[in-house]
Amino acid sequence: MKTAIVTDSTSDIxxxxxxxxxxxxxxxxxxxxxxSYKDGEGITRKQFYEELPHLxxxxxxxxxxxxAFQDVYETLLSSGYTNxxxxxxxxxxxxxxxxxxxxxxxxxxxxxxxxxxxxSLGLGFQAIIAAEQAIQGIQVNPIxxxxxxIQSKIRVFAMLDTVDYLRRSGRVxxxxxxxxxxxxxxxxxxxxxxxxxxxxxxxxxRKGIIRLKSMLDKLGxxxxxxxxxxxxxxxxxxxxxDLVNTVSxxxxxxxxxxxxxxxxxxxxxxxxxxxx
Amino acid sequence: MSSESxxxxxxxxxKHSSDHPIDGMALKKLASAxxxxxxxxxxxxxxxxxxxxxxxxxxxxxxxxxxxAFDEIADSPEENIGKMAQKLSHGALMGARGNSGVIxxxxxxxxxxxxxxxETLDIPTLVKGLIEAKExxxxxxxxPVEGTILTVAKDIAIAAEFAQFNTxxxxxxxxxxxxxxxxxxxxxxxxxxxxxEAGVVDSGGKGLFYLFEGMLKYIKGEPLDTSSTIIxxxxxxxxxxxxxxxxxxxxxxxxxxxxxxxxxxxEKFYSDLEQMGTSIQVGEGDGMYRMHIHVPTEKRYEPIxxxxxxxxxxxxxxxxLVDQIxxxxxxxxxxxxxxxxxxxxxxxxIAVSPGKGLTRVFASLGVTAIVAGxxxxxxxxxxxxxxxxxxxxxxxxxLPNNKNIIMAAEAAKDVTVKTVAVIxxxxxxxxxxxxxxxxPDGDFTTIVKDMNDALDDVExxxxxxxxxxxxxxxxxxxxxxxxxxxxxxxxxxxxxLEDGCLKFLEKAKxxxxxxxxxxxGENIKKSEANRIxxxxxxxxxxxxxxxQEGGQPHYQFIISLE
Numbered sequence: 139m140k141t142a143i144v145t146d147s148t149s150d151i152x153x154x155x156x157x158x159x160x161x162x163x164x165x166x167x168x169x170x171x172x173x174s175y176k177d178g179e180g181i182t183r184k185q186f187y188e189e190l191p192h193l194x195x196x197x198x199x200x201x202x203x204x205x206a207f208q209d210v211y212e213t214l215l216s217s218g219y220t221n222x223x224x225x226x227x228x229x230x231x232x233x234x235x236x237x238x239x240x241x242x243x244x245x246x247x248x249x250x251x252x253x254x255x256x257x258s259l260g261l262g263f264q265a266i267i268a269a270e271q272a273i274q275g276i277q278v279n280p281i282x283x284x285x286x287x288i289q290s291k292i293r294v295f296a297m298l299d300t301v302d303y304l305r306r307s308g309r310v311x312x313x314x315x316x317x318x319x320x321x322x323x324x325x326x327x328x329x330x331x332x333x334x335x336x337x338x339x340x341x342x343x344r345k346g347i348i349r350l351k352s353m354l355d356k357l358g359x360x361x362x363x364x365x366x367x368x369x370x371x372x373x374x375x376x377x378x379x380d381l382v383n384t385v386s387x388x389x390x391x392x393x394x395x396x397x398x399x400x401x402x403x404x405x406x407x408x409x410x411x412x413x414x
Numbered sequence: 415m416s417s418e419s420x421x422x423x424x425x426x427x428x429k430h431s432s433d434h435p436i437d438g439m440a441l442k443k444l445a446s447a448x449x450x451x452x453x454x455x456x457x458x459x460x461x462x463x464x465x466x467x468x469x470x471x472x473x474x475x476x477x478x479x480x481x482x483a484f485d486e487i488a489d490s491p492e493e494n495i496g497k498m499a500q501k502l503s504h505g506a507l508m509g510a511r512g513n514s515g516v517i518x519x520x521x522x523x524x525x526x527x528x529x530x531x532x533e534t535l536d537i538p539t540l541v542k543g544l545i546e547a548k549e550x551x552x553x554x555x556x557x558p559v560e561g562t563i564l565t566v567a568k569d570i571a572i573a574a575e576f577a578q579f580n581t582x583x584x585x586x587x588x589x590x591x592x593x594x595x596x597x598x599x600x601x602x603x604x605x606x607x608x609x610x611e612a613g614v615v616d617s618g619g620k621g622l623f624y625l626f627e628g629m630l631k632y633i634k635g636e637p638l639d640t641s642s643t644i645i646x647x648x649x650x651x652x653x654x655x656x657x658x659x660x661x662x663x664x665x666x667x668x669x670x671x672x673x674x675x676x677x678x679x680x681e682k683f684y685s686d687l688e689q690m691g692t693s694i695q696v697g698e699g700d701g702m703y704r705m706h707i708h709v710p711t712e713k714r715y716e717p718i719x720x721x722x723x724x725x726x727x728x729x730x731x732x733x734x735l736v737d738q739i740x741x742x743x744x745x746x747x748x749x750x751x752x753x754x755x756x757x758x759x760x761x762x763x764i765a766v767s768p769g770k771g772l773t774r775v776f777a778s779l780g781v782t783a784i785v786a787g788x789x790x791x792x793x794x795x796x797x798x799x800x801x802x803x804x805x806x807x808x809x810x811x812x813l814p815n816n817k818n819i820i821m822a823a824e825a826a827k828d829v830t831v832k833t834v835a836v837i838x839x840x841x842x843x844x845x846x847x848x849x850x851x852x853x854p855d856g857d858f859t860t861i862v863k864d865m866n867d868a869l870d871d872v873e874x875x876x877x878x879x880x881x882x883x884x885x886x887x888x889x890x891x892x893x894x895x896x897x898x899x900x901x902x903x904x905x906x907x908x909x910x911l912e913d914g915c916l917k918f919l920e921k922a923k924x925x926x927x928x929x930x931x932x933x934x935g936e937n938i939k940k941s942e943a944n945r946i947x948x949x950x951x952x953x954x955x956x957x958x959x960x961x962q963e964g965g966q967p968h969y970q971f972i973i974s975l976e
Contacts, residue, residue, distance in 0.1 A: 320778040321931065322960055323850070339779075339850045342928040342958075342976050345871060 141278045142219040143269040144210055146202070146234050147177035148227040149262035150366070150392045159269035162210050166227075166234060166397045167200040174200065183393045187369035187404040196306055197400045201233040207241035211249055221278045225252040225265050225285065228332035232397070250278065252285060255332040258394050259364035259410035260294040267412075288412060294329040295337070295353050296366060296408025297346045301325050303403030304334070326353070327402075347377060350407060354381070359414035363389040368399045368406040377407060435534035436584070438498030442487050444629045445502055449480045450638040451628025452621060457695050459624070462617035464608050464886070467878050467897065467968075471790055472617035475512030475818075479519060480625065482509020482794065495535050499526035499543075507825060508796040514618035516795070516821035517551050517563050521622070524550025537578050537587060544574045544591075554821075561606025563618030569598035570626070585633055592630045595623040611886050639688065666714040667733045670705045674725035678703065683724070690716045702728065708735065754780045755806075760854040761861060762807035765845055766793060766815045766823075769965030772842055772933060772972075779849040782807065788842075788966060792819050798826035802834060809833045809858050811865065815845035817902065835862040840902065841874035842933065842964070843974030874901055875922060875973030877914055896970075911938070911970055912946050919950060922975060930957055931974040933964030943971075 145151065147165045156163055165176040168186070171193065175181050190197070207224070214222055224242065229235035235253050242249035254261040264285050271281045298304060301323065324346050326338040337353075340346040354360075363381070367374035371393065378389050394406075452459075452473075459473030486505025492498045503526035506519035528546035532539055548571040552558050573594030577587050599619045603610035631638055668691075680696070683705075687694050691709035703725075707717050718730055751774050756762045765781045767773040768788020776784060785801045787793035802810055810832055814823045817840040827834040835858070839845040848865040856864075876899040880891045891897055891907045896914035898905045900922050908914035924930060930950070934943035940963065947961045964972055 320775050320962060321846070322929075322958070337853060341847075341850065341931075344928055345976070 139220045139277060140218060141221045141223060141272040141276075141281060142214040143265050143272055144207075144214070144222055144224040145261065145265040146226050146238075148232070148234070148257050148395045148397045149265055150258045150364075150395050151262040151265060152390060152392065155266060155390075159266060159273060161265055161269050162214065164202055164206050164210055164234075166232070166395070167202055168197060168396050168400070169200055170197045171195060176202075177395060177397060181396075183396055183399070184369060186396045187393075187399060190303075190399065190404055196303075197396070199232065199397045199400060201237045204237055204241050207238050208244070211241060211245055215245065215248060220248065222249045223252060223268055223272075223278065223281060223285070224249055225254050225261065225268065227257045227261055227397075228255045228329075229253045230255075230332035231257060250282060252282070253332070255289060256292055256294060256329060256410075257398055258294065258366050259390060259392065260292050260329060262364070262390075263292060263362055263410065263412050264288055291361075291413040292410065293357055293413065294366075294408065294410045295326065295350065296402065296406050297324055297326050297340065297350050298402050299324055299343070299370075299405035300403055303401055326350070327408075343373075347373065347407065350409070351377070351380065354409055354411065357411065357413060360411045361414045362412040364410045365389050365391045366394045366406075366408040366410060367391070368394050368402055369404045370407050373405075373407050377409075435536075436495065437534045438490070438492040438495045441495050441498045441502070441535070442484075442490070444632065445480075445484050445487065447632030447638055448625035448628040449477070449484050451631060452480055452624045453477050454639055455624045459617050459621045461882075462614045462620055463881065464612045464614065467789075467876070467881065467899070471792070472512065472514045472621060475515040475792055476518055476618070476621040476625075478794065479506055479510050479512075479515035482506060482796070483519075483522060485509075494531060494533050496526070496529040496531035496533070499529045502526065507829070508794065508799070510795040510822055510825055512792040512818045513821045514563055514621060515792070516825050517554060517567075517618065518622070519795070519825070520551045520554040521547040521567055524548065537582060537584070540587070541571075541574045541578050544571045547571070559606065561602040561604070561609060562616050563622050565602060565605060566595055566598045566616070566619035566622050569594050570622075585630075588626070588630045588633065592623070592626050595619075595626050599623050608886075612884055665711045665734065665736050666709050667731075667735050668705075668707050668709060668714065668717045669731040670718055670721045670727060671702060671729040672705070672721050672725045672727045673702050678724065686720060687717065690720070751777045751784075753777050753782055753784075756782050756854060758806070760807060761809045761811060761852070761856065761858055762805045762854075763811045763813065763849065763852055764798075764801050764805070765813040765849070766819050768816075768842070768967065769933075769936060771963030771965035773965075775846065775933075775962060775964075776849065779846065780852060780854070781813075781849065787819060788816055789818075790968060792816070793822065795822045795825045795829070798823055799829055802826065802830045802832050807832075811835050811837060811852070811862060813837050813839045813845040813848055815839045815842050817841075833858065837862065837865045837869070839869055841876075842966075842972050843872045843874045843931070843976075844869045846974065847872040847976070871976055873922065873927075873975040875899065875918055875971070875975060876969055877911070877918065877971040877973070878969045880907065911942075912949055915946050915950065915971065916953065918973070919954070924954060924957065924975065927975045928958060929960070929974075929976050930954075931960045931962060931976075933962050933966065933972045933974075935964055935966045935969045935971065937968065938970050946971075 144162045147163055151161060165178060168175045168177055211222055224238050226235045226238055238251045242251050254264050267288050268281050268285055271284055323339045323341055325336055328335045328337045340349055365374045365378045374391050378391055456473040456477050460471050483502045483506035487498055487501045490501060503522040506522045510516045510519040524547035525543040528543040548567045551564055551567050558564050570591050573591050577590040581587050599615050602616035602619050609616055628638055687707055690713050691707045693708040695706040697704040705721060721727060762782035764783045764785060765776045766785045766787045767776055773784050783801055783805055785793045785797055812823050814820045820838050823836045827836055837848050839848055847868045851864040851868045853861055878897060880893050880895045880897045882893045884891050887904045889904050889907055895907045896911050897907045898914050898918035905921050906917050908917055932947055943961055947959060951959050966972060
């Protein structure tokens, strides 16, 4: 029995890691000015974030077509895999999970579609850990159990440079979020169980970065870490280098998926971590 | 006058104290007398401000606190002096405003505790009461500072201990206390350098002195409604703040500048004016006098005609207060501000806000409720308790946002059954900074700590108009000049508002900060605020600069530097 791991491009898994662990990645779709792009093709993340503030029509995201999933599943099953774990971005944030579920139906229970309740490396770490196990030949059920354990240990926090994009996206319940509409503020968000929570706010970047570090410190011992940014590479590198003493392994640093970027805007900085 | 004859009767009553012991009813009369005399001298106490800024208003705070204390006993037939003192103490606690008001309420609390439920008061019990009053007042303050009302309370207690061996006559005894209080007030500048530098005595101590002096005057049968001693320099007249508290029948404010033909008989001047209206203040400088009075509509020209009989009028200022107040209320009622409700179990936050714009900003950050108040209008303990009670939450954080409101918030916390934490924010920017750390679902202790930590994240600038001439912290200030304070310390004075703002930012080393937020007050127009902010933007193109309507009175700008 051989298990394959499939995820989507919102997982932000770096190419080299995906290759190393044989993770199949289905690209999400980005619509900018009426034009559709597969995530990572046609428009680089850097280009996207540079243009984002000037776009009058907010970019939207779309779910990849059903056959994008079916093709991947079919190829994997015909090349010797007996099972597939297809783990995806939180269903509360995107239609990807539901499309995957629909695509899986025709494959006779060989495909286990999982709602990661996360995005970016919050999702990516689940796929990576599952793939590490699969490569060791671990059976599908223990891997599914492992994913469920990991899900409870994942924490994702970020400081956004502005609330504007999040507000426009409608991904946060504004009645409950205490984010000032008057003062220019930088909100802290946490993605928990598929929902975006406002966990504070700050008015200057300098203090924001200090606070973000203390949020990470308060989580205690961690096993894995990814520093997430939306086109704020130097801040991300600075953040990561200051952490060297607290984290054993070198963190993954990613310019986050444009699918997420369209909701959070440029210059965001955050982290995804798996608690020890 | 009937009050005169009553006064005479009281003299007799006290002379034969064995036949007419000092009971609950006597305490009521004494409290009333102290209050009345304090009220008469309210503006004198108000003018004893260290910084030449419109704030503090110690006189007003003490009068309102004492008024609340007296209201509690006004209709009480209680003859037991211990019980009467308890009521007085309760009323004072509820009505306590400002730090001086809270300390005064502590003084009354200690006094009441010592009296227990004694039927009447003798000198040894009175001494015990004054000592306990002092003790309680000191305990109520985290870091007691000498040269304040506390010192005066202490000197009163010491004088009482000595006086009991020298006399058993209540009038003489009280006389000694009043003398000691007077001397103590006079030496406050020696104990507190900031007073010496500003050339004033401590305002709270002076207020306490007036309370005791009022009682003594009453026993001696002297009038309490005319302040024979007050003649302030014109620059000390604190006319801006009288608007907040107009009573019915005070429809017009009349201010007349004049030079008298011959030496002014102040006693007569005052008593003549009292026939016309209230809130009388007289100032003098360089042979010129300024008279201030509130009168009913039909008497609006009387003070002018009257003053004309005494000398040459230089200038007259007439203002319809009712109209002004209703304008003020109209603009306050204009927009409804929506607060975020708390759900069961969540932490609620109450912020004290001095202006509509700031209220809106606090609301946008998620405060659950606002208590109106600030520099010149300190809310009472009762108002704060009411705010606690009105919230459907058991865990409440309060942001006083003013150094003079922190103690009232602490006092309110001690009374309520709810779990309350006072985050000692001394300024609005500090309060806003703390608000950024608020998470309604968080752990109470953690959130309180986080919010406390956030107080240090900002520095506060305040731009206002000097209320009098002074030299303090090495800065020369003339009344009417623009002055700037950084974290409560006087930084500079300037001739114009824009000059004051730019100099302030320079001195505050603004280029070391990342974000500057200016909240403009109700005394300047939006266009003027924007004009000044544009100048600042031009000078500091690399800074993030934001401007918001604050709506606070008296302060052209409150500035947050972070």
